[in-house]
Amino acid sequence: MQRYNRHKLTIWIAGAILIILLSIIYRKFNPLDSSLFPKCPFLMLTGLKCPGCGSQRALHYLLNFQIVEAFKVNAFMVVSLPFLLLLTFLSLTYHRSSRLLKWRDRLYGKRSIYIILAIIINFWIFRNILSF
Structure with a gap:
């Protein structure tokens, strides 16, 4: 039982450290200007935005307290x-x-x-209709 609790605690600590590190990276670097972040393969292949397009930029804006900008790039992520x-x-x-x-x-x-x-699905469809 103690081994299970220690393992569980280790996973929680590792997860917390990962979240903190990612938060620092996303706060400091704008995914729009940095090559650190992956580009959306769906957008690159089709030219259409998937439901997640803009989520990295929205996270960057949220971590920098720019809520309106975050909402502009991916409203669904901000609302969810x-x-x-x-x-x-x-x-x-x-x-x-x-x-x-x-x-x-x-x-x-x-x-x-x-x-x-x-x-x-509706967000996916309407965001592409409105962007034309």
Whole structure:
């Protein structure tokens, strides 16, 4: 049991260090101006934006407190961050009340997955229609 806890703690520490390092890199370097960051293969092949296009720049802008600029490059990512944080919180909460479990089941349920997929597909289509 102690070996399991030590292993789990090591993974958490490594994950935290990785997140901190990536945050520093994304805050300091703008993906638009740097060759450090990968370009979107879908955009390069088709000329169309995928739902994730602009996410790296949006993250850069968010880390530099430029929320309007982040929203301009990928509104979906900016709007979905609170939802992702809520999902993370619900997944990591050890002592869940019945109320938290109920919300977790709703947000991880089949209906939610279909709704999220529909939102992503609509965002994908409309962002390309509006960019022409």
